[in-house]
Amino acid sequence: MAISKVFELLSEDYPDVKTELTYKNPYELLIAVILSAQCTDVRVNLTTPGLFRKYPTPQKLAAAKPADVEKLIHACGFYRAKTKSIMTAARDIIERFGGEVPRTLDELVTLAGVGRKTASVVLNQAFDEPAIAVDTHVKRVAHRLGWTKNTDPVKVEHDLRALLPKEQWSKVNGMLILHGRRVCKARNPKCEDCRVSAYCAYYATTEAKSLAAPELTSPARSRRSPRPSSRK
Numbered sequence: 001m002a003i004s005k006v007f008e009l010l011s012e013d014y015p016d017v018k019t020e021l022t023y024k025n026p027y028e029l030l031i032a033v034i035l036s037a038q039c040t041d042v043r044v045n046l047t048t049p050g051l052f053r054k055y056p057t058p059q060k061l062a063a064a065k066p067a068d069v070e071k072l073i074h075a076c077g078f079y080r081a082k083t084k085s086i087m088t089a090a091r092d093i094i095e096r097f098g099g100e101v102p103r104t105l106d107e108l109v110t111l112a113g114v115g116r117k118t119a120s121v122v123l124n125q126a127f128d129e130p131a132i133a134v135d136t137h138v139k140r141v142a143h144r145l146g147w148t149k150n151t152d153p154v155k156v157e158h159d160l161r162a163l164l165p166k167e168q169w170s171k172v173n174g175m176l177i178l179h180g181r182r183v184c185k186a187r188n189p190k191c192e193d194c195r196v197s198a199y200c201a202y203y204a205t206t207e208a209k210s211l212a213a214p215e216l217t218s219p220a221r222s223r224r225s226p227r228p229s230s231r232k
């Protein structure tokens, strides 16, 4: 089946699908993922060591002065909103979850600044629980491969869950993210370098168009068959 072949090929290309965010425990990962919204993992990784040195636990972060946190995470962008989110999430973790990051999707999404994508990253990376986090890369690559026709991330997530065995969810998630970043880019997908092009709906369509196009648009053809002139 095409999907299992794609899984096999991408597994070879991306044997390690761990997040590029650095963290030591679920609390640090949760905060790092919230900070990574509209920001690169590299920038977050430069920011979090200072933040976690000063606030190594939810208790410390919840008791911080917002202005101090804002200064530390300023480089991640949206620093006021992100400060509010991570401090509220820290407070929620203490007040509602006994100081521990919860381990279910339903509980995680009740934390400030945590949507299904962030919750899924925490589940599959920190707790090794099967989950699919649909970000822009996963959505795009899944769409091009023909695995979903939906654009709404929750619907894409449900489509992928239905297509793939549970034990492959986390791995496929990581592979689609890396493939989207490195090969199946938004503007110019490198289809000629892509190992799964034989199983890709987008590639099949563009190939068909490029085979048909010369017949219609080739200058050679237009030289052979000039338009009859109406002016004689």
Ligand code: SF4
Pocket: 141, 144, 145, 183, 184, 185, 189, 190, 191, 192, 194, 195, 196, 197, 198, 200, 201, 202, 203
């Ligand atoms: S063939 Fe092109 S569009 Fe399809 S998955 Fe590969 S890079 Fe993306």
